[in-house]
Amino acid sequence: xxxxxxxxxxxxxxxxxxSGVGREETKGKxxxxxRGSRKASRPRFAFQTKSENDVLDDGYRWRKYGQKAVxxxxxxxxxxRCTHHTCNVKKQVQRLAKDTxxxxxxxxxxxxxxCEKLMEALNPILRxxxxxxxx
DNA sequence: CGTCTTTGACCGGCGC
DNA sequence: GCGCCGGTCAAAGACG
Numbered sequence: 147x148x149x150x151x152x153x154x155x156x157x158x159x160x161x162x163x164x165s166g167v168g169r170e171e172t173k174g175k176x177x178x179x180x181r182g183s184r185k186a187s188r189p190r191f192a193f194q195t196k197s198e199n200d201v202l203d204d205g206y207r208w209r210k211y212g213q214k215a216v217x218x219x220x221x222x223x224x225x226x227r228c229t230h231h232t233c234n235v236k237k238q239v240q241r242l243a244k245d246t247x248x249x250x251x252x253x254x255x256x257x258x259x260x261c262e263k264l265m266e267a268l269n270p271i272l273r274x275x276x277x278x279x280x281x
Numbered sequence: 282c283g284t285c286t287t288t289g290a291c292c293g294g295c296g297c
Numbered sequence: 298g299c300g301c302c303g304g305t306c307a308a309a310g311a312c313g
Contacts, residue, residue: 211305211306212304212305212306214302214303214304216303217302223303225304225305
């Protein structure tokens with residue numbers, strides 16, 4: 147966008163249906179939400195980590211996408227996803243209401259790419275990890 | 282410049 | 298049949 151040509155602003159020709167949900171025109175997100183294709187079994191592991199940091203650099207980059215409040219917990223739940231393309235791993239982090247210093251990290255899926263960080267760095271962390279349940 | 286974060290809104294499934 | 302919940306995506310903004 148270096149050129150100077152100032153492109154005209156998006157003409158809001160449509161009647162001002164500003165209010166209303168009118169999210170974006172042809173975005174039909176909900177329609178083709180191909181969510182059924184990938185039904186590969188996804189191992190779900192829940193871990194209890196004691197850390198003030200929600201996102202522990204376990205060797206992978208996580209991109210936060212969405213935050214929703216849960217009834218069980220007076221705190222909002224955070225959803226993370228691996229920024230890798232071949233990595234369909236999802237991470238779910240929730241803070242315990244009893245111990246705000248404890249976070250429940252739920253990993254879904256497995257990584258398909260080599261980790262950039264030394265796993266030894268997680269060794270000490272894994273030690274603190276507490277194997278909770280396996281679905 | 283690139284990357285990441287945050288918020289809002291929407292949809293699907295399920296229960297009663 | 299309807300309502301509710303949880304879950305996901307998109308865009309914009311901010312920062313290094």
